[in-house]
Amino acid sequence: MPAAGPDRELMQATDASALSQPAVRPLGRARPRWGERAIQGLLFLCAAVSVVTTVCIVVALVEPTISFFGEVPIGDFLFGTEWAPLFSPPSFGVLPLITATLTTTFVALCVCIPAGLGAAIYLSEYAHPRARKVLKPVLEILAGIPTVVYGFFALTFLTPLLQDVWPGFLGDPPQIFNMLAAGLVMGVMILPTVASLSEDALTAVPQALREGAYGMGASKMQVATRIVVPAALSGIVASFVLGISRAVGETMIVLVAAGGTPNLSFIPTEPGQTMTAFIAAAGIGDQPTGSVGYKTLFAVGSTLFVATLLMNVLSIRLVRKYREVYE
Amino acid sequence: MSTVDAPIGRGPQSDRVKGTLFRLALLSSLALGLITLIALLADVVISGAARLNGDLLTNFPSGIPENAGAQSAIFGTIWVIGLTGLMCIPVGVGAAIYLEEYADRERWWNRAIELNIQNLAAVPSIVYGILGLAFLVRGAFGLGQVVLAGAMTLALLVLPIVIIASREAIRAVPPSIREGSMALGATKWQTIRRQVLPGAIPGIATGSILALSRAIGEAAPLVLLGALTFITFNPEGLDSAFTVLPIQIFNWISRPQEEFQTLAAAAIVVLLVILLTMNAAAILLRNRYQRKW
């Protein structure tokens, strides 16, 4: 739109003065800013650290794994139903470890995802800001308690409690080692991760969206569930993914509370040895480091790595589909 | 929190009931975490109360429970976690900035990095211990079983947490802020440094709190690296032997003598105090820079 009135005069005046000064560089190619390039390079290196880490992990895992599969047929490993690598005669079927990992992870997710998201929504939408400032860090203390402590808490407090209050219709009460207590405690440990990250995402949703919804007569619950949560979905899903990863990779809690007896079962009241618990026990155990028994550690580690890779590929696809950008 | 507390007029009865139930459900989620925390803390503090005295801080580990203390473990934890934070936060935030601001999302290698980071978050901590032993203690870096190797291993372990949290924080800054800055003639880095990062500080602070909380509680990978269970001196430099509180705690819990169980509980309390102190800085930053868009 052409400038009118005083603005036009101003523009003409500027033009005149511009002509009497050295020419301002016209719009066109910017000169290269080397500082910017250097910073970009530095930042790229930071991102590359993660790639280097993965490469090193793969290198550290691959050689003993290949050597392991030279001695144990891969079919036995993947489809065998008994895990007894250090018994005589040994048996190398990894399925019991996988079922235990799946069971404990599932129980943990049943706790941390609804409760974490619920706590996040409450803190972000319902709680007084001063309450939030206190409650959020308090909740984060849960994330800092050593996993050893959680493991013993599950073993010495939660399991006896569950055994006492176990209703008959659910079957046998939990045994002294059981995947249920380990999973529940794991869920509580991961809760702050899900809650805190989701809450950050929810708080970052622009006020305008909420106010628009209220303006149209929505209730608080409708605003929270239909407006704010979908807007913050990217951050919420990121927190879920981090939570799932943590549950799958958790070592100490399951080592202490779920026990060291491999068990091909999805029943949570039974004991079970997860992949991570086995890796930890083998890592600090008494096996000679060159033996087949020790190399099982790497084989199981590789299996876990590949499994989480597949899970993450799927989740990234899902996130891409549903992420929305607001503003 | 919203500026409008209740909609105009009151909604139908069923809506109100649903609303109340929903609110209760949310509150109980929060309560679950808080009640468990209180139960845990009470359990730990009560068990360890007898040994929560100066001896714990001034004595070194000993086979005789009455003489035992955790000074080497306390200092070791402070050294290791301090170094871990110094390493993982800048690198993590840097990586997040790169991935969010500079990387072309369509390029396959940038998507591979994204996938990679998510995957690393699921790798069990003991695998990082193996990694550290092979490449940091021996191998390419050859640092030996020292504080720096332990800190670097832990930094790698928690890096994905920092990156993911920082990415979300940076992503949450509205594009209009960036566009406004660019329109005023700022370069990309100036925009990031002066507009985006300050806006993302709360999320980055959360990420660092969660990351350091994870790191401070890790024992198994450090044991594999060569952290000790019996050491009677504090770390004296980056190339010093060390131990950390979780290792000491696990060691004491496994001892047959009853008094060691009490010591373990007391050490847990000390660990939590250290954690809170370290997180306090991040929490203050977060509260200061919290803003509504």
Place this chain on the structure above:
Amino acid sequence: MSYNRLLLVLGAMCALAFGVAACGGEEGETSGENTAEESSAAEGGELSGTIRIDGSSTVAPLSEAAAEMFQAENPGVRVTVGTSGTGGGFEKFCAGETDISDASRAIEDDEVAACEENGIAWEEVQVANDGLAVVINPENDWASCLTVEQLKTIWDRGSEVDNWNQVDPSFPDEEMQLFGAGTDSGTFDYFTDAVNGEEGRSRSDYQATEDDNVTVQGVSGSRGGIGYFGLSYVNENEGKIVAAEVDGGDGCVAPSSETVQSGDYTPLGRPLFVYPSDKALQRPEVKAFVEFYIANQQAITEQALFVPMTDEQVTASEEKVASLAGGGS
């Protein structure tokens, strides 16, 4: 702008803190591969240097007790003990990263080869004895003595015994709950070897745990419980569990310091070893430490809750150390 300043201040504080901490202590971290110059070699003078020990978490309390007592007499020496497991310990030992390896089992062929490759000579030096106790619930008054055959019936591979009356018809009808060591531990290896005749040969459906305190809890919480672990956990948990007597062929023998030491408690008595390297023994502080370890084994084993050696075992150990230190390299 204030955020930049804040960052600067934080950064400066951290740098300052580290500077103070770093300058606070003395310099000098010697590793296992250091030459003798770093430690004092003067006769009658102060010993100094660092001794690195790593290995089994079972033997670690012994080495810790020895380290504590030795350091009390020789404040210039630092002894550190790690617990990466017998296998991890040997790996570091054969790489020259540690001076002494704690072991709850004998060194294996792979490890022998690795040590040879790196030119590390070693000796298997006994430092204590240990007994594996079979423990039962205090209310269990029928199984106060078990023969090795009965134990084998319970624990052998493929065993389906889940009730006490299957072990001996005179025992009551009481469900059996089995607890034991994790398969990665030396305790498991030793027990299965002694009872079932072969390392690793065992039924797999028992409650396995890395922490023996948990086995105590399990057995004390269940009337028909049975478990096994080292003697040190028995005395500390009097009242919660009871050690059964074991009949190794010569009558029922209760596990105790005396019976393990004399060899009467069989077959569940075992020696515990450390493996010093010849290179390490060239350093006076290491030699003094190992000699101290053996000479004061009575006090050390007492503190660590293990069983002392007999005089013959002490002499044998001393000779091994002398030969490795003297003519070994």
